[in-house]
Amino acid sequence: MNKKMLMTSGYNFEGYTITEYLGVFSGECALGTGFLSSLGAGISDFLGTNSKMYSNKLKEAKEYALDQLQSQITEAGGNAIIGLDIDYVSFSADIMGVVASGTAVKLGEIPTSVEDIETQRYPINATNKGLSFRPSSLYIETLNNSKISYSLELFHSDECSVSAIMADIEFTDAFQRENIIKNVVFSGFKEKHKKYLISDSILQDFPADYLKLLSGIRVTVRKYISDNQLIELVDSEIEYDSLSDSPQGDPMATASELLSVAEGLSNAKEIYEYVFSYNEEHGGIIDQKLISGLESQKSIERFYGNHKDTAIKEIKKFFNLE
Numbered sequence: 001m002n003k004k005m006l007m008t009s010g011y012n013f014e015g016y017t018i019t020e021y022l023g024v025f026s027g028e029c030a031l032g033t034g035f036l037s038s039l040g041a042g043i044s045d046f047l048g049t050n051s052k053m054y055s056n057k058l059k060e061a062k063e064y065a066l067d068q069l070q071s072q073i074t075e076a077g078g079n080a081i082i083g084l085d086i087d088y089v090s091f092s093a094d095i096m097g098v099v100a101s102g103t104a105v106k107l108g109e110i111p112t113s114v115e116d117i118e119t120q121r122y123p124i125n126a127t128n129k130g131l132s133f134r135p136s137s138l139y140i141e142t143l144n145n146s147k148i149s150y151s152l153e154l155f156h157s158d159e160c161s162v163s164a165i166m167a168d169i170e171f172t173d174a175f176q177r178e179n180i181i182k183n184v185v186f187s188g189f190k191e192k193h194k195k196y197l198i199s200d201s202i203l204q205d206f207p208a209d210y211l212k213l214l215s216g217i218r219v220t221v222r223k224y225i226s227d228n229q230l231i232e233l234v235d236s237e238i239e240y241d242s243l244s245d246s247p248q249g250d251p252m253a254t255a256s257e258l259l260s261v262a263e264g265l266s267n268a269k270e271i272y273e274y275v276f277s278y279n280e281e282h283g284g285i286i287d288q289k290l291i292s293g294l295e296s297q298k299s300i301e302r303f304y305g306n307h308k309d310t311a312i313k314e315i316k317k318f319f320n321l322e
Contacts, residue, residue: 005070006080006107013080016107022078026101027068029061058098062086065100078104120211121153121287126218129239132226133160135167135219136284139198140211148206152186152219154197155284162189162197166223173213179206183222193288195280254286255319262315268297268307275315290318 006013065086073081081102089097119141127135136155140148154162164187171179181204188200218240223232258278262271272294279286293314301307315321 005073007066007084007102008080008082009084011082013082013107016080018082018105019108020106022073022076022104022106024101025069025072025076025104026099027065027070027072028100029064029068029098031057031061031096031098058088061098062100065098069100069102073104076104078106080105080107122211122214122217123285124219125216126240128219128221128233131221132156132158133162133197134284135165135221136196137287138169138217141201142208142211143203144208146205146207148204148208148211149201150204151201152199153192153284154189154199156195156197157280160197161227162224163187163228164189164225165199165221168220168222170218170220171210171214172216172218173210174215175213177210179210181206193292196284196288252319255315255321258315259312259321262308262312266306266308268294268301268311271308271311271315272298287318290315293318 006016012018069081073079082105084100084102087099087101089099119139122138122140124135124137133154133156135152137153138150139153140150142148152165152167154160154165156162164185166183166185169181169184171181173179184202184204186199186202189197192198220238220240221233223230225231258275261274265271265274272291275286275294276291279291294311297307297311297314300310
């Protein structure tokens with residue numbers, strides 16, 4: 001029997017999603033029972049001998065029928081069976097059959113964590129000035145060559161009660177090609193980390209080659225809902241806060257600036273506080289993974305002594321400088 005194929009009498013598998021239904025299949029096995037007579041069975045049933053022989057025969061027939069079923073499903077391109085049903089049919093006094101049937105499906109694993117999927121963070125280079133929050137990054141997962149899933153990260157200095165945003169997103173690649181998606185609605189914002197919110201993911205048709213050559217993202221907030229109030233922004237009043245000409249627009253320039261200051265600080269606590277302040281001053285441009293890593297070094301330092309060198313290594317590792 002194919003031990004690797006998942007089978008269930010139900011209609012789903014925990015941790016998997018059904019990507020395709022391939023139809024109903026069946027495997028059969030005919031079993032001759034002439035090796036036992038009714039009288040012989042009655043006598044030896046008392047001793048248990050022929051009952052065991054009969055049971056073994058049924059087990060072999062069941063496994064053969066399942067093998068036939070799985071072979072057919074494998075040939076059809078399936079990798080699992082749902083709605084599995086096994087029937088025992090009597091054809092005559094000496095012949096009975098075992099029929100295994102079920103629906104063939106293709107399964108795909110459901111990612112269980114961010115690490116299980118290829119999600120990339122793309123900093124936003126320009127957005128509206130004067131808002132109480134700042135769209136800081138897009139987290140994008142490439143699903144195939146023409147579709148992506150993405151969510152919007154917001155940075156806020158003070159209390160933020162934004163629940164939904166409608167925005168235009170302008171992508172620019174290395175060849176200065178522009179791809180503008182208008183009136184994208186992000187909702188379901190929840191706290192991701194200190195002073196950061198993240199929206200629910202949305203699906204979007206999008207050419208994958210743009211992401212490979214992406215050089216900039218501009219987000220224009222058109223409307224947003226805060227404290228259950230709809231706020232609409234007028235085109236003539238929209239001005240942009242551009243980061244493209246500042247150090248944080250260039251990751252290597254950001255790394256150089258952070259390291260030059262960090263080298264002159266005394267410990268991991270001071271380095272964390274500096275990077276945290278830098279991030280606030282520049283609209284949440286630094287990835288929270290780095291800030292969380294430095295915060296961990298600050299906490300460890302309280303128990304194990306100065307962790308300045310480890311904090312500096314954390315920055316270098318994040319920017320792939322070692």
